[in-house]
Amino acid sequence: MTALDTPHLREVAENVHAYVQPDGGWCLNNAGLILGGSRAALVDTAATEQRAGALKEAVSSVTRRPPQFVVNTHSHGDHTFGNYLFADDALIVSHERTRTEMAEVGLHLTGLWPAVHWGDVRVELPALTFRERLTLHLGDTTAEVRHLGVGHTTNDAVVWLPEQRVLFTGDLVMSGTTPFCLMGSVAGSLAVTAQLRALDAETVVPGHGPVGGPELLEATEGYLLRLQEIARAGLAAGLSPLEAAREADIGEYAELLDAERLVPNLHRAYAEEKGAVPGQPLDVGLLFSEMVEFHGGLPTCHA
Numbered sequence: 001m002t003a004l005d006t007p008h009l010r011e012v013a014e015n016v017h018a019y020v021q022p023d024g025g026w027c028l029n030n031a032g033l034i035l036g037g038s039r040a041a042l043v044d045t046a047a048t049e050q051r052a053g054a055l056k057e058a059v060s061s062v063t064r065r066p067p068q069f070v071v072n073t074h075s076h077g078d079h080t081f082g083n084y085l086f087a088d089d090a091l092i093v094s095h096e097r098t099r100t101e102m103a104e105v106g107l108h109l110t111g112l113w114p115a116v117h118w119g120d121v122r123v124e125l126p127a128l129t130f131r132e133r134l135t136l137h138l139g140d141t142t143a144e145v146r147h148l149g150v151g152h153t154t155n156d157a158v159v160w161l162p163e164q165r166v167l168f169t170g171d172l173v174m175s176g177t178t179p180f181c182l183m184g185s186v187a188g189s190l191a192v193t194a195q196l197r198a199l200d201a202e203t204v205v206p207g208h209g210p211v212g213g214p215e216l217l218e219a220t221e222g223y224l225l226r227l228q229e230i231a232r233a234g235l236a237a238g239l240s241p242l243e244a245a246r247e248a249d250i251g252e253y254a255e256l257l258d259a260e261r262l263v264p265n266l267h268r269a270y271a272e273e274k275g276a277v278p279g280q281p282l283d284v285g286l287l288f289s290e291m292v293e294f295h296g297g298l299p300t301c302h303a
Contacts, residue, residue: 005021005022005023005028005302006022007019007020007021007022007051007054007055007058008020008058009033009058009059009061009062010211012166012203012205012211013161013164013165013166013203014164015034015035015036015141016032016033016034016035016141016161016164016166017032017033017034017035017062018030018031018032018168018205018211019031019032019033019055019058019059020209020210020211021046021051021208023176023209023257023302024174024175024176024177024206024208024209024210024257025177025208025257025258025300025301025302026113026258026299026300026301026302026303027047027048027077027078027109027113027116027301027302027303028047028078028208028302028303029044029046029047029078029079029171029207029208030044030205030206030207030208030209030211031043031044031045031046031055031079032044032159032168032205033059033062033063033067034136034138034141034143034159034161035062035063035138035139035141036137036138036139036140036141037138037139037140037141038065038139039065039068039069039137039138039139040059040063040065040066040067040068040069040138041067041068041069041070041071041136041138041143042055042059042067042069042070042071042086042090043070043071043073043159043168043205044070044071044072044073044079044080044168044170044207045070045072045079045080045081045082045083045085045086046078046079046081046082047077047078047079047081047082047109047116047118047121047303048081048082048116048117048118048119048121048303049082049085049118049119049120049121050117050119051082051303052081052082052085052121053085055082056082056085056086066086066089066090067086067089067090068089068090068091069090069091069092069093069136070083070086070087070090070091070092070093071093071094071136071143071145071157071159072092072093072094072098072102072126072157073094073156073157073158073159073168073169073170073171073172073207074094074095074098074152074153074155074156074157074170074171075094075097075098075099075101075102075105075153075155076109076153076171077105077107077108077109077110077121078109078303079170079171079207080098080102080123080124081107081109081118081121081122081123082121083123083124083125083126084121084122084123084124087124091127091128092124092125092126092127092128093126093127093128093129093130093134093136093145094126094128094129094130094155094157095129095130095131095147095155095156095157096129096130096131096155097154097155098126098129098155098157099125099126099129101153101154101155102123102125102126103123103125106123107121107122107123112288112301113298113301113303116301116303118303130145130147131147132146132147133145133146133147141161141163141164142161142162142163143159143160143161144159144160144161144162145157145158145159145160146158146159146160148192148195148196149188149191149192149195149278150184150185150188150189150192150278150279151172151181151184151185151188151189151191151192151193152170152171152172152179152180152181152183152184152189152207153171153183153184153279154183154184154278154279156170156171156172156184156192157170158170158172158196160199160201162199164203165200165201165202165203166201166202166203166205167196167199167201167203167204167205168205169196169204169205169206169207169216170207171206171207171208172189172192172193172196172207172220173193173196173204173206173207173216173217173220174206174207174208174209174216174220175204175206175208175209175210175211175212175216175219176209176210176256176257177206177208177209177256177257177258178223178253178256178257178258178259178260178261178262178265179220179223179224179261179265180258180261180264180265181224181227181264181265181268181269182261182264182265182267182268182282182284182287183279183282183284184268184278184279185268185272185278185279186224186227186228186231186265186268186269186272187228187272187278188278188279189220189224190221190224190225193217193220193221193224194221196217197214197217197221200214201213201214202214204216204217209257222252222253223250223253223256226250226251226253227250227262227265227266227269228269228273230244230245230248230250230266230269231244231266231269231270231272231273232273234247234248234266234270235270235273235274241263241266241267241269241270241290242263242266242290242293242294244266245262245263245266245294246294248262248266250262258299260291260292260294260295260299261291262294263287263290263291263294264282264287264288264290264291267282267287267290268282
């Protein structure tokens, strides 16, 4: 890692920290640390052994006590592969489908980018699961863990701190980075985003990219609505999702990182326009290969 991509811990409210990994591209996720009384909770971990270790060091720089809880916002390895470094001290918490999906998928992500130095990562499954919501009481701090519907995946969770008005969104929201609905739903993401807006958060910690405010929710919504427009136009013209992506004008969203996600996102939008239910399984391998073709090679992953 260079000075340009050094992760950093940022206090976003009293005793609430965001751990941000620039530039927020593939597998460079954010995490969070919540301190309250004698307790601490971590929101997500990191993709590689090195990056998870750096997260652990950052946590120890602000608190002597290790986190007693780790909340996984969804199953993807960039948010969960570092669980094992915290499992001796922490109860790992997730939505029930997150645990199931982690067990089924295993270390598949490492095979997509074999050149990444993943280190000695392994799958550490959540020990406590929930279906709709649970509440962590960390001293005087209340952390509400909620599943609001199918969005980025079928099993997303957000962590909402109502007193501090801080929202950890996982990959339901990204900052400066293209949203990704391959394993979830475009329409569902819009519905979930509406629920997030209703919380009236002051600080939004996205799954990837810089911390922001409600404008991050607006940008997510704008991209998803444009995605639906492109899908409808592509279907009407008889274009495949890949063809539609090549012809698409996504306007202001063209500058977002990882723009190649347009291809799998369009596959999801096409499926929904044809009547698929949110989260209906698609051929992830095929769609990833089409994304690589559109991009002109394997997307860069700096994990």
